[in-house]
Amino acid sequence: MKFDKEIWTACLTEAVTNTMEAMTFTAVDPAETPPPAGLVCRIPVQEPFVGELQLALPWELAQELATAAFGTEPDDPVLVQDALGEILNTIAGQFLCLLVKGEQDFRLGLPENGQASAQPADLTLTLCANGTPFSLQLVLTAAP
Amino acid sequence: MTMSFDVVIADDSALSRRFVRQCLEIAGLEGCRFLEARNGEEAWKILKSEAAVKIVFTDLNMPVLDGEKLLEKVKSDPTLGAVKIVVVTSAQSELRRQALRDAGACAVLGKPLTPAAMATTLSALKEELGL
Numbered sequence: 305m306k307f308d309k310e311i312w313t314a315c316l317t318e319a320v321t322n323t324m325e326a327m328t329f330t331a332v333d334p335a336e337t338p339p340p341a342g343l344v345c346r347i348p349v350q351e352p353f354v355g356e357l358q359l360a361l362p363w364e365l366a367q368e369l370a371t372a373a374f375g376t377e378p379d380d381p382v383l384v385q386d387a388l389g390e391i392l393n394t395i396a397g398q399f400l401c402l403l404v405k406g407e408q409d410f411r412l413g414l415p416e417n418g419q420a421s422a423q424p425a426d427l428t429l430t431l432c433a434n435g436t437p438f439s440l441q442l443v444l445t446a447a448p
Numbered sequence: 449m450t451m452s453f454d455v456v457i458a459d460d461s462a463l464s465r466r467f468v469r470q471c472l473e474i475a476g477l478e479g480c481r482f483l484e485a486r487n488g489e490e491a492w493k494i495l496k497s498e499a500a501v502k503i504v505f506t507d508l509n510m511p512v513l514d515g516e517k518l519l520e521k522v523k524s525d526p527t528l529g530a531v532k533i534v535v536v537t538s539a540q541s542e543l544r545r546q547a548l549r550d551a552g553a554c555a556v557l558g559k560p561l562t563p564a565a566m567a568t569t570l571s572a573l574k575e576e577l578g579l
Contacts, residue, residue, distance in 0.1 A: 322560075323560060326560035326562070327467075327560050370463075373463055374463060374466065383462060383463075386461050386462045386463055387461075387463045389461060390461040390463045390464050393461070393509070393538050393559070394538050394559045394560050396538065397537070397538025397539055397540060397558070397559060398538070400539075400541075401540055401541060401558075404541060406541050406542035406543070407541075407543075408541065408543070409541050409543045409544050409547075410539060410541055410544075411539060412509055412538065412539055413509070414460070414509060414510075414511060
């Protein structure tokens with residue numbers, strides 16, 4: 305497997321679009337401005353490359369997405385973080401599925417909330433949902 | 449489909465457990481008791497203490513005890529031979545699906561889960577579950 309930014313960007317865009325639509329009934333559009341500071345959710349990729357996917361978005365959008373996914377407004381911030389982790393987990397699974405086309409196995413770690421990686425991203429998608437920007441970044445620790 | 453058996457839903461995400469339960473209900477499974485577990489270890493404890501569990505829906509990627517190890521434990525325990533295991537996972541490459549089926553999973557469903565996929569799975573299992 306080789307890092308091809310164009311192909312990987314297309315796969316990640318499709319994975320985000322499908323997942324957001326299926327889990328939160330939310331359409332995703334390209335955005336020009338990066339999201340303001342807010343929540344960061346990260347999920348490690350262990351195979352077929354080593355790295356991580358990071359989802360960054362403002363708290364208000366996180367709450368909107370969690371409310372859409374649960375079908376009711378979460379009464380606990382932990383549930384908002386839970387929803388983000390599951391959304392990112394599903395995006396990561398779809399992304400890797402599209403990338404390896406069933407020809408290779410892949411493994412993910414557990415999603416966690418925290419700070420963005422200090423390492424610069426190899427791929428950044430800036431998108432918006434409900435008019436609010438959010439970003440997805442892929443950081444490669446070991447080249448595929 | 450009004451049934452009286454127990455269903456275990458194992459996933460570390462509350463949202464994912466809710467999706468599984470909603471899909472089961474939309475697919476027509478009624479009257480079951482849904483028992484939720486946040487990891488494989490909790491699911492294992494339920495399985496060893498609740499005799500009425502007929503089917504387990506489990507994620508793969510969970511802390512403490514993951515779904516693959518839970519599957520292995522269930523399939524190597526002769527007292528749980530009749531329990532069906534359905535894996536619900538975002539890691540759904542065909543290679544992994546086949547490996548899970550070889551290990552004893554009766555179905556592997558991808559995330560995001562849909563009621564249609566759940567209905568197909570339940571339909572395939574209706575004789576074993578007595579639906």
